[in-house]
Amino acid sequence: MAKTIIPIGPYHPLLEEPEFFTLTVDGETVVDIDVKIGYNHRGIEKLSEMKTFDQSVFVVERICGICSTSHPYAFTRAVEDIAPVEVPERAKFIRTIIAEGERIHSHLLWMGLAGHFLGYNTVFMWAWKLREEILDAMEILSGNRNNYAMFRPGGVRRDIKQEDIPAVLKKIDSIPPTLTMLKKAVTDDPVLHARTKGIGILSKEDAIDFSALGPTARASGVARDVRKDSPYGAYDRAQWDMIVTQNGDVFDKLVVRVLELFESIKIMKWCLNNLPQGDIDADIKSIPPGEGIGRIEAPRGECFHYVISDGTNRPARHKVRAPTFMNLPTYKATVVGESISDATIILAAIDPCYCCTERMIVRDTKGKKVFTGEDLVRLSQQKTEKLRK
């Protein structure tokens, strides 16, 4: 059969981050993949050099609408690494609470989307309904459902009020029962096993070679988590476990994220119950010349910022490395050889800021349009239907 080229992307009206994939398929099997990014390259690194250290926090917060805490967290830690500054205990706890809240809402968002692409719209609705609880909790804590604007070099901008804590705990406590039910429904479903087990396997060797991060690496048996390897915030005091599985397929990536949700809830609750008293800001007067590195574990993996200061109030160079930059190239190792109806879920499994499926267009080699992205999602959903029968 003749090879067919499938362009996917670059724009999608619902989600951020446009990307462009070119899948080459032979019959139903994917034989090659190429990724083109850069459609959303806004020159944040350059922009950050024009802002003061205080303003840059707001700029990097807008890199991603989902990871709106990860980038400020990594950036402030890089600035604190230049000085070096010790952040007050209370600020460390507040930072940890906000970062874990973000992880919970990010993982739930991914879970809902993954359910949708597999044709499990019930999972999608349950997960996103559950996500509302954590967003409400974040609104109580920070005043915002997203883009919390809580971070600044040296500490946090806003304190957590003691009287808010019971309401937040109540919101958080309402998550685990539904999540347990959802976890049982998802992990016991034979159709879902058929759709995700042994699909899109990222081997341990490939995970190391690509330097994959976060849940993508941990599902392949690579035990990497900045929160354990290089503890920051309150992660070395809270009791929690790193979730590592061995198979590296889509199912394991799902399991890692669902189990991490429970760990995040544990950390968040512990921090809220043990919040120490004291200052929330180290009050940095000036940043000396030098260079610093900030690493934190974002929901998708390690977020890395490198900052050079020349002694002025602006960074002389600011390098941002988001986790998807390292995880995205692993497609090459996971999608090739798989069936085209599985391509959507494999692409979704690393949890990129997901954007492409509904803009998928299948073309034959002459460029004649054969079917659209909606058809590809339908194709994926039909496969599930077929297995159900």
Next chain:
Amino acid sequence: MDREDVLKDIEERFSGDIVDISDRSPKRVYIEIKPDSLRKVARYVFRGLGARFNIASGVDMRYHMEILYHFTVEEIDLVISLRVKLDKDKPLEIDSIAPDMEAANWIEREIHEILGVDFKGHPDLRRLLLPDNWPEGVYPLRRDYEEWDNDAIRDRGIK
């Protein structure tokens, strides 16, 4: 192996290749390497020490182009940053480390297009981020960059 052993090991193996070691803090070390030796040192850090490649970052300093290759040795919680300085008077080129580790593939493409550093032996040095209508030979993160698109609505910043 702890932190001291790792640093001593690198120092002994590559004594002729290291220009300077800056032992910044317990979790950070910056090692300046001669550009010609970068590939073999990077390969040893990645394969021999089992470090993870974080990322590379390029900076246009006044008299030289600087590239830092950040590696993390997770077991001992140490970030090793290999620094190379490329003379601006000579052609900006360095051996690619992408053939040794797939992880470095994309970032070398990025540095190639935004700073104009040529990575010799890179398997696929196409553009990664810049748009198709971006002119050849214009590098946005260089100090001497000048706005080329008169129609662009961009924050021109502080001169």
